[in-house]
Amino acid sequence: MARQVDVADLVDRARRQEPRAVARLISLVEDASPQLREVAAALAPLTGRAQVVGLTGPPGVGKSTTTSALVSALRAAGKRVGVLAVDPSSPFSGGALLGDRIRMQDHATDPGVFIRSMATRGHLGGLSWATPQALRVLDAAGFDVVLIETVGVGQSEVDVVGLADTTLVLLAPGMGDGIQAAKAGILEIADVFVVNKADRDGADTTARELKYMISLGRREIRGASWRQPIVKTVASRGEGVDEVITAIDHHRDWTRAHGEWHDRRAARARTEIEAIAVAAVRTRLGDLHGGDAIDALAKRVMTGDLDPYTAADALVDGI
Amino acid sequence: MARQVDVADLVDRARRQEPRAVARLISLVEDASPQLREVAAALAPLTGRAQVVGLTGPPGVGKSTTTSALVSALRAAGKRVGVLAVDPSSPFSGGALLGDRIRMQDHATDPGVFIRSMATRGHLGGLSWATPQALRVLDAAGFDVVLIETVGVGQSEVDVVGLADTTLVLLAPGMGDGIQAAKAGILEIADVFVVNKADRDGADTTARELKYMISLGRREIRGASWRQPIVKTVASRGEGVDEVITAIDHHRDWTRAHGEWHDRRAARARTEIEAIAVAAVRTRLGDLHGGDAIDALAKRVMTGDLDPYTAADALVDGI
Incomplete structure (x- = not known):
């Protein structure tokens, strides 16, 4: 028989910023432990406070670098930050992701930052089931912002983005054709566009194409319309990162004012159940x-x- | 109300090699038509005969070219061939797949070949649900061989490979690190390895690395062991393609002799149900x-x- 865990004590310690307690709670929900329901019940009254930001985009645009830069900026503002990095379980995924993750180790010794890779391994539905529970743990543990980073490939990743209050879609210069082909999907899920690697040739073209696409596909919500901003960044040097955070906060304020914040959270709860x-x-x-x-x-x-x-x-x- | 379809007539026409009838039947199962159960019942007694070959591998190894070359060789041997090309529904997939598909148009006017792209779009479980039904249509319509080509990224594609009697994993030279990183996954699903683009530098190295991996990870089935063959091809020129077909047939004979053919089909039926x-x-x-x-x-x-x-x-x- 597996050892019983003192859930109340674990939750207390997680709220006191003990990374091991947070990790243990996530493992309990991820592994569908027999105490899962006890954990879920203990977390529920403590949830609902974290700002949830999704971050996605095609391979090579600098998602992990951008996540890392956002973490630094949020920490500088005194926020506790959780990161859920959703990895695909492809047998062909290779080692690239691992290398990207290493950049995140800048934050490894900071108790105000908690980083967890969520494997999509396992059966269908595994991802959409485990990630929201890990998010609940971080929320209950008192993280102010939770960043959910996905590789931006496949339906399950798009589902995960559905957890977010605000979704960033990252692009980089020189992907013009890809943007055209994918525009419907991108327009649907993006709340804020980030054109990273903006010091490279073609950044202005990419931003201009995006602007044109946005003008064609403007979303109407309750009669009002959120105008998706385009922020240019050089995440590796931290350039434009404060502007991204401003855009995220603007989006939060806008969705709250227009009822969409509540609607998204209700939809998320329905999907989760x-x-x-x-x-x-x-x-x-x-x-x-x-x-x-x-x-x-x-x-x-x-x-x-x-x-x-x-x-x-x-x-x-x-x- | 949707127009009622004469299912029996449609099945008859599909068996007389009318591509439009085959396409209509697949649409009926794919769209979860109200007549889906009627179609399923009509197909059931006609199924179980087609040889099902899965084909997967990382992007850029030449999957569509290889599929097309296999179709040509099988047609030359008098076989009717169905192809189910499973596309991911990523909003970022870009236009590459479309270009690949165009090569398949060599076979577009051949009534002995039927090609269908299966979108993974839609909700979780959509792929694992629709693809086996499309396979049933092709099987019942009398196609001797059905090739299921996937992009080899993500769990759902791996699930689809689980439909196959024999799974080909394609690799190409110059992917050494990727192979190492992914070896566990590749070894699990491959029945036959194909090293395509074998006229390029590094083909021998790739084959040698594969051979070493196979020697480490040999699968034991009922006490006997299927030795995964490695076939080198230049699919764009048709080189090595007959050897691939020989390897597929060897694997079929071997699995039949060792009970695995039956076990796989039983597992497939359980998964489908x-x-x-x-x-x-x-x-x-x-x-x-x-x-x-x-x-x-x-x-x-x-x-x-x-x-x-x-x-x-x-x-x-x-x-």
Whole structure:
């Protein structure tokens, strides 16, 4: 039997900025520990205060560098900052991410910063289930801002961005065609555009193209319209980073004034509840998976005696 | 109300190699048409015959070129060939895939070839749900071989490879570090390795590194061991492609002799049933999503009055 954890004590220590307590709580939710529900119940009354910022964009635009620069700037303003870096679980992902993460080690010894890589490994729904719980831990532990950095590839990463109050989309010069091809998706999820590596050729062109796209795709929310700002940065030198933080805060103020802040948080809570409910049902199906019922159904599907929909109906009826 | 489709007639025409009938059937399963179950029931008795080959690998190794070359070789051998090209739905995917697909148009006028792009767009589980159904359509329509090509990034693509009787993993010279970093994942899913672009520098090194990795990670199945072959190709000139087909057929014969062919197909049927069951439950939750119950729960989660697990319990109890 696994050792019982004193959850109340762990939460207290996390709130007193003990990184190991924070890490332990995240592990408890990530690994779906038997004490998960106890942890969730202890965290709930302490949540809702953290400002959640999503950060995404195609590979090579400098997401980790920008995250690191944002952390430095927020720390300088006295904020406690949590970072959830969402890694894809591709067997082909290579070592690039690891190298990027090393830059974040500037903050490794700062108790006001907590950094955690969230693996998307595991089954479908794993990511959308574990990341919000880790976010709850950081929120409850008293981090003022939580940055969620994703690699910007795939639906699950886009889902994670759905956790954010404000989403930054990073681009870099020389990606013009890519921007055109992807414009619908980018316009949908970006609240603030950051053109990083702005000291390179083509930064003005990229910003101009973005501006044109924004003019075509302006979002209307409750009759008012948030004008997505474009901020140019050279994150490796910290240039433009304060302007990014100003843009994030403007967006927060705007969404609060227009009811969107509340709507997003309500949508997030609905999605979170639904994801947990689906995972719970999946676990029950998985329990059947080991049993004879599904084996018998699978055999009939294999031989063409039964179609998989009729088999699934039988399985759901069996829960 | 949507027009009713004569499913039996459509299946007949698909089996007489009418591409439009095949396309219509796939659309019916992909769009979760009201007639989906009728289609599934009509297809079931006709399935189980197609040889299913998965093809994956990192970007830039020449997956589409290799797929196209395999199609040509299989056609020369008198086989009907279906291709399911699984695209990621990333908002940042850019235009590269489109360009790759154009090469496949060599086969566009051949009624013995059917090519379909499967978007992974949509919600979690969309891919693992739609692709096996499209595979069933091609199988029932009498295609001898179905190639499933994925971009090799992310868990959902790996899941799709799980549909295959035989999985090819493509690599190209000059990716040494990537191979090392990714070796565990690659070794797990590959039945046959293809080193494409073998006319380039470093092909021998890549093959040698692979060979060494294979020697470390040999898979044991029922006491016997399938030795993953490494085939070198220059797919753009058709070189080595016949050897790939020979390797695929060897693997099929081996898995049949050792019971693994049956085990894989049984596992595939179980996974397919489970995916449909989860989707069905998700739909029921989604119906609640629009209702007051989940809104009330979400509000309590937002205010910290309730944790999301307790809320999810209440939701599941409500189904």
